[in-house]
Amino acid sequence: MTNEFAQQGKDVGMCLCKVCRNINPIDQTHCSRCESKIQPRNYASLQHSWALLITAAILLIPANIYPITIVTNQGKVTYDTIYTGIVHLVHLDMFPIAIIVFTASILVPLLKIVGLAIYLSAITFNLPLPKKKLMTGFHIIEWIGRWSMLDLFVIALTVAVVNMGQLLDAKPAPAATAFALVILLTQLAAKVLDTRLLWDRLEKNNDTN
């Protein structure tokens, strides 16, 4: 069972078309059905993913340091970073929202970067980590990552709705761009990665977990 289970397509000379899910002989360069380019493994994706992840990590700093919104309330201009926004919510006793915002805006991007970094490290450096758990974490990251756009979505809505000039106005600040890039880049980083590389390593090491 283990062998069956562990048997890979390249072992039997088969390669999956990522576009139409057709199984093609491994020596074909293009899908016989959809003529998309097929590759048994994309080793460059690892580099891509790393690059995107590092960029995201770099951008995470200004995203948190710089204010994400500029709110003009009765002529008084307030610059809010993500953190101060959450602090405001806490001061206003809105803990659930604060938790949601904290999770979506700080925790998730951070965990995503960390998780991706672990995942990539595990592939790149062949770290002895249980592959299944890594896979599970990867799925979680991929799924939850999109929710990090919540903050930007709120900002977009607020900017569109609250527009009363000097009395009350909200505008996105530079951190919003950075933050959006962080989310985008982490998503991309997860997306470009050829997860089969993990399993290659699994076969090599033949570790069960």
Next chain:
Amino acid sequence: MTQIESPKVVKKKLFSPIWLLPIVALALGAWLGIKSIKESGIEIQVHFPSAIGIDIGKTLVKYQGLTVGKVTDISLDKDLSGVNVTIVMDYRSDPFLNKNTLFWLVMPKASITGIEGLDTLFSGNYIAIEPGDGSSTSKFIASTEAPSMIPNEEEGIVVKLTTSTLGSLDVGSLVFYRQVPVGKVVNYRLIDSDTIIISTFIEQQYSHLVNQESQFWNVSGLKIDASLSGINVNTESLASLLAGGISFNSGAKADKAVTGDHYVLYPDEESAVKGVEFVLTAENADEINQGSAMVYRGVEVGKIHKTQLTESGVKFLAKFDIQYQHLLNADSQFWVSGADISIDGVKHASRLLTGSVVNVLPGLSDSAIPQDFKLQNQAPDLLSDSKFNIKLTSDEHNGLDTGAKVRYKQMPIGEITQVKFSDDFSGVEYLVEILPEYKNLLTSDSHFVSESALKIDASLDGVTVTTRDISTALDGAISLVRGNNKALVKPNSRFALYHSNENAAESIAKNNITTLTLESIDGAGLSAGSSIYYKKMKIGAVKDVRWDNKTDQFSISLAIKNKFSQLVRDNSVFWRNDAASINASLSGIEVNVAPLEGALKGSISLGLLSDDQMGNQQRLYDSKELALKQAQTITLTLPAEAKVAAKAAIRYQGHQIGVVQQVKLNQDLQTLTATAYLYGEYASHFTKSDTEYFVVDAQISLTGIKAPETLITGPYIGVIPGKGSESADSADSADIFEAHLAARYDADIDDDALTLIIEDSQLGSIKVGTPIFFRGISIGQVDGYTLSDNGNKVLMYSHIEQQYTHLVNQTSRFWDASGIQLEVGIFSGAQIETGSLETLLSGGISVATEDVTTSENKLSSGASFNLYNKMKEEWRSWQPEQVKP
């Protein structure tokens, strides 16, 4: 198929281009980081006395509205004397953070001078910064208040005012120029124990108003000057009322002030304004108080500053504003003028509240300004030279006040300026000013009449109500009545002022009438004012009726207008008018009605006799008739039994020559006194002392009825003219006569008739009137008879008419021819001889003359003859041929 393709070796790329992304991100991040580090603020600490109004993270630091920093922390001072505020300043503010840089907290501040920091209501308080010089530092001590904003040259000038007390002045107190805010107090500070220097900022557009001669004074608060002349509330503006203020004036032509000039701040305007001081003197301080304004053409040019009582009156210290000092000359005039309330309206009503003012009339003189000026009570009359002054005199004060208008045809032509007694107190003298343009109205015979507001003149002519405007009622007014004379008068001429037109007319008439006095036995129903008519036209009036108790006569003074004076001349006569005279006589009825007014008030008529007649101008006749006939009064004394009544005629030979006016019984009951008139033309004949009056009554006898008309008209009085000399010798005339019941026997005898006395033993049928016949023709008659003194015969007074006197001489014989001569003879038969039928009835005397009348046998009056009983036969043959002389 079997061909083996050479393997395509793809070199594995070491670096994917994707790695550019993190590099770019890193570069961007690095740049941002460097930039933020570079631009991160400078942290400074400012010590504030308290943290009130300062919020961490919120309170900003602003310079000229630009945010240059933000409070990041507040911590307590170590010794709890305040708080240390940590401020992150913009990195660009580094050059300004020096030792003398000032920080202060700006909070919203609403004060009377304005609202500051209104923006902080929304933006919150902020900390203001005023950069200073000095060495760079990061620790500061905040000012409690904003430092004075010392403006620069473009914005205005700052002058410094020295004062000893600040009053209610404060930073921000306004500076006024003629109540226009032109600047504000920016700073003040105590220099030493009694000097305060106030820095005052004057805006550029007003800075020219401040010059070297300007004076500043405090107008803070409310200045209430309540006096009897009113309440004077002085304040520059509401702001200065509450927050204090400074006002200043501008010198005439002095150099412009520049920043830093020093001035003295006076406590009030009075002490500030330099002006020209001078002294006004007055007898009393009525209406004028300290603070009363001096006004020229309605502009306040100065004020009374001080009132002082002196021995001779009141002394006012007055001061002209400096810009009006040219109005003060040696001949300037000052007078008090207040609100003027008259019937024409209220002038200067505001002065009811503000009190009277001192009016100023600048003079022209260049000579030195005297020590003091007299404060007059009335405005000087600028037109006095050209005005025309006259004097009016009146018997008494007519209620005319100074200011009463003088009118002509109801147009004002002048006014009364003074009322006083005449010098001898005999009347009142009014000084009147006639406007120059009307002086030609005054002619030498003009006069003035005082008007009354309401005049009701009710007379027989109707009721006239005359009203004048109400000012006439209050002030009185006089009207000019022009005379006919064209001659103009000189100034200060005198005119008469009368109470009324009637009064005037009367007084004028007094000078314009001919007076004369009439005598009358009664008042004739006349009174003063009764009219005098000529041909029923009024020519004058009775002036006076007086009774003289000695003569029981009335003297009636007449006033006849001068234009009718020529009516009063030698042949004028006066009579009184009866209301209606009805003259009913056998010849008809004449009804004469006098003018109604005269009928009611009594009146007199004047009439003219023909030119050759002389009238009596001292006599008032009872009627026109009497007057025109120039009746003369006589008084007759009659026996009581005479049946003579008033209006009985006085006749001579049957011709009326007069009339009895009244008859009254005297107290002795024996006599009547009759007043009678004799018509003037005959009067001279019948007023001679020997004139005889007698009563003629009807006598019915056998010979006929004598005077039968008296049966109807009543008895009348007959008269026999006197024989006195013809000349109007008063000694020979009389006006009191005794009348007899019958005429004297010889009353009817002509003067040149021949009178005889015929004697007989018996009277027989001889009566008065028995004719004397000559050859059957009556040549005379028996006029009367009487017994001789010794009683032995009857003397029959007879006369022979003048034309027959030559028929009678000493040879004449008289016999009784009365009755019937009956001779019965035997031989001759019966012989009946009678005279005429008249002689048969009334008797008669015949006469026959023997010789021719010569000068020897001519009879003289009073000769006596015997009366024979019958004619002798030989007398019948006497036939002398008489010669009529």
